Amino acid sequence: MSQRDQLKKARARKRGKIAIILIGLIAIYVWAISGIEFRGIQETAGPVTKNILKGFISPDWSYVYSPDGEDLIRGLLETLAIAIAGIFLSIILAVPVGLWAAKNLSKSFITSQSGKGVLSFFRTLPDIILALLFIKVVGPGAFAGMLALGIGAMGMLGKLYAEEVEAMDPGPVESIAAVGGNKLQQLAFGVIPQVLPGFISATLYRFEINMRSAATLGLIGAGGVGTALIFAIQGRSWDRVGIILIGIVVVVLIVDLLSSALRKRIT
Amino acid sequence: MMDTKLNGPLPAKPSRWPFYFFLIGLFAIVLISAIYIGANPLTFIQNSDNMVDLFVRMFPPAWSYIATTTPAMLETIRMALLGTTIGMVFSIPIMFLCARNIFRLRWLVELSRIGLNVLRTIPDLLLAAIFAAILGFSPLAGIVALSIFSIGIIAKLSFEAIENIDNGPLESMTAVGANKLQWIAFGVVPQILPHFVSYVLYTFEINIRAAAILGLVGAGGIGVFYDRALGFFAYDQVLALILYTLVVVIIIDLISLKIREKLL
Amino acid sequence: MIELNDVSKVYSNGVKGLEDVNLKINKGEFVSIVGLSGAGKSTLLRSINRLIDISSGDIKIDEKSITSASEKQLRMIRRDIGMIFQSFNLVKRSSVLRNVLSGRVAYNNTLRTLLNLFPQKDVDLALKALERVNILDKAYTRSSELSGGQQQRVSIARTLAQEAKIILADEPTASLDPVTTKQVMDDLKKINTEDDVTVIINLHFVDLAKEYSTRIIGLQAGKVVFDGTPEEATSEVFEEIYGRSLKEDELLGEENL
Ligand SMILES: Nc1ncnc2c1ncn2[C@@H]1O[C@H](COP(=O)(O)OP(=O)(O)OP(=O)(O)O)[C@@H](O)[C@H]1O
Ligand SMILES: [Mg+2]
Numbered sequence: 001m002s003q004r005d006q007l008k009k010a011r012a013r014k015r016g017k018i019a020i021i022l023i024g025l026i027a028i029y030v031w032a033i034s035g036i037e038f039r040g041i042q043e044t045a046g047p048v049t050k051n052i053l054k055g056f057i058s059p060d061w062s063y064v065y066s067p068d069g070e071d072l073i074r075g076l077l078e079t080l081a082i083a084i085a086g087i088f089l090s091i092i093l094a095v096p097v098g099l100w101a102a103k104n105l106s107k108s109f110i111t112s113q114s115g116k117g118v119l120s121f122f123r124t125l126p127d128i129i130l131a132l133l134f135i136k137v138v139g140p141g142a143f144a145g146m147l148a149l150g151i152g153a154m155g156m157l158g159k160l161y162a163e164e165v166e167a168m169d170p171g172p173v174e175s176i177a178a179v180g181g182n183k184l185q186q187l188a189f190g191v192i193p194q195v196l197p198g199f200i201s202a203t204l205y206r207f208e209i210n211m212r213s214a215a216t217l218g219l220i221g222a223g224g225v226g227t228a229l230i231f232a233i234q235g236r237s238w239d240r241v242g243i244i245l246i247g248i249v250v251v252v253l254i255v256d257l258l259s260s261a262l263r264k265r266i267t
Numbered sequence: 268m269m270d271t272k273l274n275g276p277l278p279a280k281p282s283r284w285p286f287y288f289f290l291i292g293l294f295a296i297v298l299i300s301a302i303y304i305g306a307n308p309l310t311f312i313q314n315s316d317n318m319v320d321l322f323v324r325m326f327p328p329a330w331s332y333i334a335t336t337t338p339a340m341l342e343t344i345r346m347a348l349l350g351t352t353i354g355m356v357f358s359i360p361i362m363f364l365c366a367r368n369i370f371r372l373r374w375l376v377e378l379s380r381i382g383l384n385v386l387r388t389i390p391d392l393l394l395a396a397i398f399a400a401i402l403g404f405s406p407l408a409g410i411v412a413l414s415i416f417s418i419g420i421i422a423k424l425s426f427e428a429i430e431n432i433d434n435g436p437l438e439s440m441t442a443v444g445a446n447k448l449q450w451i452a453f454g455v456v457p458q459i460l461p462h463f464v465s466y467v468l469y470t471f472e473i474n475i476r477a478a479a480i481l482g483l484v485g486a487g488g489i490g491v492f493y494d495r496a497l498g499f500f501a502y503d504q505v506l507a508l509i510l511y512t513l514v515v516v517i518i519i520d521l522i523s524l525k526i527r528e529k530l531l
Numbered sequence: 532m533i534e535l536n537d538v539s540k541v542y543s544n545g546v547k548g549l550e551d552v553n554l555k556i557n558k559g560e561f562v563s564i565v566g567l568s569g570a571g572k573s574t575l576l577r578s579i580n581r582l583i584d585i586s587s588g589d590i591k592i593d594e595k596s597i598t599s600a601s602e603k604q605l606r607m608i609r610r611d612i613g614m615i616f617q618s619f620n621l622v623k624r625s626s627v628l629r630n631v632l633s634g635r636v637a638y639n640n641t642l643r644t645l646l647n648l649f650p651q652k653d654v655d656l657a658l659k660a661l662e663r664v665n666i667l668d669k670a671y672t673r674s675s676e677l678s679g680g681q682q683q684r685v686s687i688a689r690t691l692a693q694e695a696k697i698i699l700a701d702e703p704t705a706s707l708d709p710v711t712t713k714q715v716m717d718d719l720k721k722i723n724t725e726d727d728v729t730v731i732i733n734l735h736f737v738d739l740a741k742e743y744s745t746r747i748i749g750l751q752a753g754k755v756v757f758d759g760t761p762e763e764a765t766s767e768v769f770e771e772i773y774g775r776s777l778k779e780d781e782l783l784g785e786e787n788l
Contacts, residue, residue, distance in 0.1 A: 029352075032345040036410070042403040049401055081300035088297045124513050128392065128480045132497050133505075137317045142304035147311070171620035175686070178580055179693055180610035180637030181644075182602075188645045189633045193622045216392040219484055223304060229393065230484075233400050241397070245389070252388035271655035278668050 048238075055242030063243050072247045075218075075225035080251070082145045082217065082224050083210040089150025090157050091203060097154065098161025099187070105165060116162070123155030127213045131222040142223025149213055153206050160206070164198035165191065197266045204259040211255045215248050325506040332507040336492045340515060343488035346409045346481070347474035353410070354417025355467050358425060361418060363451065365426035368437075383426075387419035391477045395486035406487030413474050413481075420470045421463075428462040429455060461530045468523040475519050479512045532557055533579060533697065533729070538588035540574055540753070548574035549585070550753040556746075558696070561723045562731045563740035566750035567773055572733040575750065576699045579731070580612045581605060592697070610637035613690025613728075615700040619682040623675035627666065627685050630674055631657040634693035653692070660691035664718050680711030687718050691726075698722070700732040704739070712736075716743050737769055 064072045099105055101115030131148035138144050173190030181189060218226025225248060232240040300306075363369050364379040394412035402408045432455060440454040482490020489512065496504035533556040540548040548571045556562055564572045577583040579590060581597050589598045597608050613634070621630045635653045636644045643649070649657075661667045664684040666677075674682060683703055690698050700719065704712040720743055723730045734740045740747050741761045749757030749764075749772035757768055 028348065032348045035341060035345050036349065036406055037342075045401050045403075052397070052401070078304060081303040084297055084300040085304060085306050088301075121513070124476070124516050125509065126476060126480050128483060129493060129509065132483075132493065133321065136321055136497070136500075138310050138314050143306050143310065146301075146304055146306050169620075171616060171618055172622045174582060175614060175616065175620040175689075176633055176636065178582060178609060178612070178614040179634050179689070180606040180608075181633070182606060182637075182641060184641050185636045185644055189625075189629075189636060190622065193625045196624070212388070212390040216390045219392055219396055226393070230396060233396055236400075245393075245397075248393070249385055249388045253384065256384070256388070271652070271659040273658060273662055273667065275662060275667055277658065278670050281671050 048236075051236075051238040052241065055238030055240070056246070057242075058239060059243035059246055060237070060239040061243065063240055064247070070228060072225070072228070072243060075228045075244070076247050076251050078142055079211070079214045079218075079224035079226075079248075080255075082142050082149060083207060083214040085146045086149030086214070087153060087203060087207050087210050089146065090153035090206070093150065093154040094157035094161055095199075098158040099165060099191075101158060101162040102165035104168075104170065105191070112162075116159075119155050119158040119162070121155070122151065123159065125152060125155070127152035128216065128220060131217050132220055135220070135222060140221040140223075142217075145214065145217035145222035145224060148217065148222060149210055152213070153210060156209075157202060157206050160202035161195070161199055164195045164202065167198075168194045201263045201266055204263050208252075208256050208259050211252050215252070321502055324500075324502040327503065328507040328510060329501065329503040330507060332492075332496070332504045333511050336489055336508065336511065339482070339489040339492055340511065342406055343478045343482075343490075344475065344515070344519075346406050346413060346488050347471060347478040350410045350413025350478070351417050351467060351471045351474050353414035354470065355421055357414065358418050358421035361422040362425040362429060363455075365422060366429040368430055368432075368434075369451065369455065383419065383422055386415065387423060389415075391416040392480065392484060395481040396484040399485040404485035404487075409478060409481040409486035409488055412486060413478060416477065417470050417474060420473065421466050424466040424469075425459065425463050428459050428466075432458045465527045465530050468527050472516075472520050472523050475516055479516075532591075532593060533731075534589075534591040535578075536589045536591070538578060538590060539586050540571075540578060540583065541586045547753045548583075549578065552588070552753075552755055554748070554755065554758070556729060556731065558729055559723070559727045560729055561720065561743060561745045562729075562748060563734045563744035563746070564731065564748045564750060565734055565737060565740050565769070565772060570750040571753040572750055573701050574753070576701050576731060576733055579697075579699055580609050580614060582614075606637050610693065611696045613693050613695030613698040615683070615686045615690065615698065615703045617702040617705045619679070619686055621674045621682055621685055623673070625674060626671050627661065627674050627677065628654075628657055628670045630685055631660055631688045631692045634689040634691075634695075656694075657688070657692045660688040661685075663691060664688045678711075679707050680714060683707065683711075683715050684718060687715070687722070691722065695728060697729045697731070700730065702733050702735055705735055712739070719743070740764075 097115060097119060101112055101119055103109065103112040106112045106115075127148050130152050131145055134144040134147045135141075138147065168191065172194060173186050176186045176190040214224050214226075216226050218224040218228065219230045221227065225244060229241065229244045229248075232238075232244060361379065361383060365376060365383055367376055370376055391412060394415055395409055398408035398411045399405075402411065436458065437450070437454040440450045445453065478488050478490075480488075480490045480493070482488045482492070483494050485491075489508065493505065493508055496502075496508060533554070535552050535554040538552040539550050542548055552575065564575060566572050574583060578585050579592070579597075581590075581600075585598060589596055591597070592608050592612070595604070595608060597605065600608060622633075625633075629647075632649050632653060635649060635657070638653070639649065658667060658670060661670055664687050666681055666684050666688070669677060669681065669685075674685060677685065686703075698719065703719070704715055707715060716739060719730055719732070722728050732744070741764060744761055747757065747759060747761055747764045748755060749768065751772055751774070757764065757772055759768075
């Protein structure tokens with residue numbers, strides 16, 4: 001009898017919980033929806049959509065390559081170059097900071113925590129905002145974009161590196177310490193060989209993200225294929241928008257495929 | 268020191284050259300890339316005054332700007348919330364279509380996967396730029412962009428989770444003669460629900476960050492103010508915005524993390 | 532010579548790892564340390580090369596105190612002490628030769644070692660060390676591709692390349708099968724007699740200790756409760772050390788050897 005009461009009580013409590021969660025969710029959505037200013041869809045929405053779709057079906061193939069001046073291939077190459085140079089910069093920055101933030105490499109908790117703090121600060125800074133700031137420093141163009149990606153990716157890469165180091169086997173490091181190796185030698189012989197595959201895999205993963213990021217940098221004037229895209233959108237040349245998007249999709253897809261194949265081989 | 272003369276033959280030493288060539292190739296690619304985009308460290312050093320100037324003018328942050336931009340910040344949160352929700356709804360059919368252990372039609376599954384992969388290649392900001400052109404400069408463009416962007420993340424993570432579920436309950440559903448929908452509802456859903464909710468929350472965290480910058484291409488939210496403050500060279504306002512966004516992002520991350528921990 | 536004077540170790544959680552240990556181990560001895568799990572065997576061994584800092588007392592290696600050594604002095608002392616671990620502690624992704632060469636890091640300047648530019652005589656030494664433990668043919672193989680016994684021989688080769696005067700071995704055979712165990716123990720014994728290297732070894736198997744060592748030290752709750760020759764170490768003594776009669780798994784079993 002009492003068991004049944006208990007069961008009933010438990011069920012009632014569970015129902016109460018669900019009800020509270022539901023009410024909370026409803027309240028949140030009411031708040032969200034009522035707050036959105038709905039100015040109505042502009043009249044041109046229909047025709048523009050149709051034009052975009054048309055642009056996709058019959059893209060401006062002539063834009064792919066033109067012997068002189070701006071074309072898609074150059075834009076995509078620039079995007080790729082930004083992503084590559086950017087990832088290189090972030091590796092250089094992220095390795096030391098990642099090692100600093102790994103709690104099993106530093107004696108005091110404060111040291112590694114401060115490293116983690118630096119990393120999470122940079123992780124929350126969007127690449128685009130960094131790009132806007134770097135444009136102010138070095139002027140608009142791909143260099144600003146590369147610097148933004150380099151700094152922006154450091155946060156994530158450093159964190160992934162630190163996690164990799166924290167998950168390693170302390171044994172080999174200890175054995176280098178035991179033969180009289182100093183800190184640098186322990187790092188080179190005990191830590192780096194162990195974490196290298198993980199570092200490479202993390203870097204490739206971030207490179208996939210870099211490609212996407214690099215494709216957007218041009219929207220705000222930091223180089224790459226995004227520049228052409230924003231001009232095409234502003235100029236309403238939808239067939240060009242179509243071909244640029246196709247180009248981005250193809251290149252990013254290829255990079256994704258290569259990178260994930262590589263990552264699979266490494267681990 | 269011991270005598271180091273070997274009695275037996277030395278094993279063949281593998282050549283290091285392939286490795287060196289690989290390294291040289293890699294550096295060449297990086298170098299060419301850097302030259303191609305005109306990445307000149309000198310430019311950076313020469314312009315370091317700009318950098319210093321920028322930093323100096325950031326301080327102290329214009330705290331009053333936080334009050335001014337709070338409605339836009341709330342709009343950002345709304346956009347992320349609605350974008351994630353709509354994305355979640357659309358992810359549900361897509362994730363089942365992409366999972367190899369749900370549908371036996373190979374071509375359908377592979378086609379869905381290719382579609383999903385293509386979708387995932389388009390960055391959020393590009394989507395926003397396009398939808399801003401279609402729908403006008405409004406939060407609506409941002410919401411639609413975020414919805415599509417969310418599908419890519421939620422469906423991808425979820426279908427991978429579905430493929431990892433335990434086969435037992437599925438077999439017992441088949442054994443009792445359930446149809447496909449019942450089979451999914453009783454065999455699959457209970458197993459993946461916690462993961463699914465967790466992925467949705469994770470996507471929400473990402474979307475908050477994304478929504479904060481969509482305004483740069485006219486898709487609503489606090490990003491508009493970044494554009495404005497930078498346009499006026501009001502770096503103290505920029506810093507206030509960065510810090511404000513940082514705090515909001517961290518708070519939402521923490522809440523979301525707490526819920527996710529409870530789920531799994 | 533290794534001297535431990537009134538050595539105690541209290542871990543940060545209050546556990547006494549070692550208590551008032553006084554020992555003198557002469558050059559060329561083959562010392563086995565036995566005791567129950569948790570008796571402090573690893574603590575003792577790791578105190579000798581200061582992988583663990585002791586709480587009080589002093590440890591001297593060849594008249595030099597390792598307890599009060601500076602960073603640099605410590606590295607110089609450690610250079611002469613080889614260590615062999617139960618879990619091998621090799622970098623599995625590196626080649627066998629590189630693992631052996633890593634025993635030479637303290638002999639060379641840092642930059643040189645970081646660039647992997649070891650002097651030819653170090654490489655020769657490493658190769659000879661591999662030959663002595665019969666795995667020269669594996670020199671350029673990835674360590675992960677070796678069997679457990681082979682991996683342990685790589686760590687023995689490392690101590691050889693290191694030209695260690697003392698070898699500390701913490702249950703080096705615990706993850707090996709009986710046949711490989713015997714090979715590894717034979718290797719250690721050979722180095723001990725041929726090169727006059729002091730060997731201090733933690734052992735789980737009492738019969739191994741009796742067969743190979745010149746001296747047995749029994750530990751119980753961090754204290755030395757027995758110190759004598761294998762002949763003196765009768766089954767009564769072991770019962771004393773272990774607080775009970777020996778169990779089957781504490782004997783390797785003669786028929787396997
Ligand atoms: N890092 C540590 N922190 C706290 N206590 C520790 C630590 N390392 C060892 N101890 C404790 O010290 C005591 C001695 O440990 P030690 O590892 O030396 O034993 P052992 O004789 O080597 O045992 P085993 O045969 O299991 O390897 C044990 O009670 C152990 O729990
Ligand atoms: Mg032990």
